[in-house]
Amino acid sequence: MIDKYASLTGNWNYPTKVRFGAGRIKELADACRAAGIRRPLLVTDPGLKPLPMIMDAIGTLEHGGLACALFADVHPNPIGADVEAGLKIYRAGHHDGVIVFGGGSAMDAGKAIAFMSGQTRPMWDYEDREDWWTRADAAGIAPIVAVPTTAGTGSEVGRAAVIVDERDHTKKIIFHPKMQPVEVIADPELTVGLPAHITAATGMDALSHNLEAYCSPFFHPLGNGVALEGMRLVREWLPVAVKTGSNVDARAYMLAASSMGATAFQKGLGAMHSLSHPCSSLRGTHHGLTNAVVMPYVLVHNKSAIEEKLAASARYMNLKDQSFNGFVDWILQLRQDIGIPNTLKEIGVDLDMIPEAAPMAMEDPSTGGNPLPMTVAAYETLYRNAIEGRLV
Template structure:
């Protein structure tokens, strides 16, 4: 295998630099966007790792006045974002490097939005025409550098931020939140533990799968989602079992970006449930989607049989149709070490009704193949909690 064959520059859905060692281009990427003093936004865990030190040193050696902000949670909150805005302004920064997993990318994009606004963060929630309130001229440019293959936030136009007062996740949206430049370097993923590799990889699968099942008309997104799922099928087990497999790491980064590109078509019940569960229990988003996946497939079966027939053929599954897809998902989860039920990851039954109510009104519920009621979402949650397919 010649890993250099994958060294490419792409321009869809934004400018992406793909390949081993591309992180060395970070200073030049910042300058390309007009930055001379970027703020690097990351999470507390990454802030202590050598890869982060190297990135900072590269930028500073190149003459960039580079600051560091790492005060964000695994599910970033509104105060986390505003603390980042304060750090941005105090340091006289002129752009953001969003560096890390989904939490760092979402927080970095939200900080870049908020540095030039005079309204509170929640005024830009993805409801109605709220995006029209944004002072676009005040937004800061963003270079996104993912270090996990899951959320695909590096190619997304939104950030999922937890309102910790209301105990709900809110989607902050504006088309210009899409990072202007992305670096996909698989070497940044090589130290990722198997459990995190599995959970984030299944998150990438959930994005592709739910986009593929969406009832909206968007053939381009449907095609991207189908190929994204094939990449997960082929490379996620390799990335989990052989963490130093650079090709598998790169292909999973690509599958992750494809999932977030495809879900322009919408998501569904997995995310409608994962969002409130993440807000209420502070659980890992990708792991929630991974556990919920087969239960949601079963619940949606009556409306997705034709899509499952095509998917089973494209992935060359052992069995045809829905049964083939469900068997594959269950086998893949077991192969990469995903628990079978929500109770195994610390979720309890004290909020069954509340979760159902929150899921029904979550934005992702709008493109689920079936419009479930709050009671139906509660029943679906309870089945996933008990492990009853």
């Protein structure tokens, strides 16, 4: 399998060490040793726990002489209690590192467990606000090896974890530079079994990361370049991955686009994510799917600030209509082609949620990266438009 897809195999150091290519999960024990891990805790989610890929990974580790334990009690939108439960197992087993294996939920929970393994303050004291990350004892952060099984969040190359605070039902970002995994195994074969609807939702999450990073007003030419190519890869390969899930080339390019999105969004995100986070914490919606639903509504809202940027991206992506409207039309057609709903109402978000959700969106850290300044009233309007399907 590796020989057949040799052109899509490589070792990268951008922004961390990545072992990319089909079949490279066999290198998991080597990656752990390179990260200084001898007793890993493998963190995954309940859906992956019974699958052969998890048992095979544990077998690979044991064959490589590494003692491994498994933790999979993770909610789809991880909560603080998930991190506490994982920490108990980590400490009881005297583990010295974490393997985060799965999609965004496993990545977030596992990275938070590794981060908190040597801290003494409550996790919420390290939220991504001002310089709160400097409160952490960097020496107390366990090394992380990341194995993504979805192509969406890009958390395998990220420096943060998103955890729901049960006290107020808000998603909070826990950040520290040392939360970035030191080794990544990006094996597209691990994503082949994803159902089409999950492939679509996670792929649109990758697109939202690249797109919002590109539209963010902050100066970061490197981020812009990565984001542009990430969007182009999504355009070319997401429909293929959804239609033909066994296409390893498509899976590989989408896995790359996912990592690119998370690399680019160090530049910033925006209102798509600010709208999406309250929906996930209050209604349990899938994060990538929610981003996909609100995407065109946010683009139209931001038109005055991003019209020239999206026309430029339309040219780079060789869209038929190389204008702002042409770009939005592409988004709408892509959503239709891969089965994304048109409204938030279709995924369980109703008008009754707006009074609670709009202030939460305004307070979300992603709001600071939106191309236009936001207000609670603007978020109320965006929620209403996205629920009722008014693209104005």
